[in-house]
Amino acid sequence: MNTKIILRNRPNQTVTQDNFECIDADIEPLRSGQVLVLNQWLSLDPYVRGRMSERKSYAPSMALGDVVMGEGIGIVLDSRSDQFKAGDKVIGMLGWQTHAVMNCAAIKLIPEIPFSETWLLGAAGMPGITAWIGMMDICKPQASETILISSAAGSVGSVAGQLAKLQGAHVIGVAGSEEKCAYVQNVLDFDHCLSYKHSNLAYYLNKHAPNGIDGVFENVGGALFDSLIPQMNPFSRIAICGLIAEGLEERLHSINLRTLLANRMLIQGFIVSDHMSRWREIQKQLIGLIDEQKIQVHEKITENLQNAPQTFIDLLEGRCLGKQIIKLS
Structure with a gap:
């Protein structure tokens, strides 16, 4: 049965x-x-x-x-x-x-x-490979750049942020509770983690990313995504992985195209199943990083x-x- x-x-x-x-x-x-x-x-x-x-x-x-x-x-x-x-x-x-x-x-x-x-x-399977594609192929973090991860305590965001840290980036997470933010900072070793429930999120973004944001790994969408656009630097990259805050309804975003043009920004959605030919190659690298405790699970x-x-x-x-x-x- x-x-x-x-x-x-x-x-x-x-x-x-x-x-x-x-x-x-x-x-x-x-x-x-x-x-x-x-x-x-x-x-x-x-x-x-x-x-x-x-x-x-x-x-x-x-x-x-x-x-x-x-x-x-x-x-x-x-x-x-x-x-x-x-x-x-x-x-x-x-x-x-x-x-x-x-x-x-x-x-x-x-x-x-x-x-x-x-x-x-998890970290060596679909979520981890998703994190790898979005972070390493699209966000392409460099040393001293500021990278923001939404849903930073989740199975994808947690790996994405740790990969950015391994490249020497300054990493800011966004999560939904103080408990999650403590985990993201103290266990995953992000530089900062902000609660999206802060009434003045823009203030905290300016405080912890005073030089702007160079890359965003987007798992959430909604109002959080809209608040990030004005913070983005020239030649910044946004990898759209998920839109969990938008539920099953359509949400229209008001994006100033002049801002995108002036900053020469890249916004790219991606689906991990489009990259099956690289699955084993990326999985092998992730397993090595987890085994060496460079990525926490x-x-x-x-x-x-x-x-x-x-x-x-x-x-x-x-x-x-x-x-x-x-x-x-």
Whole structure:
């Protein structure tokens, strides 16, 4: 029997428990080229919120009744594929369920590794590689430059900021609570961290970035993004990774094009799946940095599939620190 969480209905403005339903279903028989996976670890990531909407985006939306999508790690129980055998550890888009029937092309084998396999869902996986692409390819931090990271305590922003620090940049984080700001400064070693809840954020930006901002790794959007544009320096770069503050609604931003022109600014959105050819190369470098403790990792493990919806809601509403993972079995 497979226990799974499906998309019951689409969110209106915010994601609620009512958008999900936990059901039990029979496990479908395997066809040639398929394997049955017992899911062990489930990654919770903000991008899933966008897939719950019917709004046109870079990837198809989930259909009502679909298993909620999510990357996971599990062990092969049965196989009708020459590529995998029972007992193999695999990673792929296994979804919010206890068992997954997967086409062999949709999963990858995890070899014996000398580190926690959960790193492959976080700092050495999709979130870490996202951070690398946005920071190293777009923001391109240089020594003495000022780089700002929004959602700095999250699984992507925390790695992005640490990468900027390794390049010698002055790094400012923005987070949603004093606890998160303390973590960002004291554990991740950012130079400063500001709460976006400050009533006068512009004052604090001027105080901690008196010479302006050279690069922004944008995870939030909303009013925070608008407040940063006047602070940007000539030849500054903005990597737009996510817009978590904008929910599932469209938000129009008033941007002075003359400011962009005069400052010769680069604003670039990016999607990590456009860079699959570089995945292993970047992952290898991230694993090395984590192993050498040059990048700190914080994982929050929550047990039980039934807790995934509330943990996901907490993640979207800023109540989580670091990488959120559900332990299934």
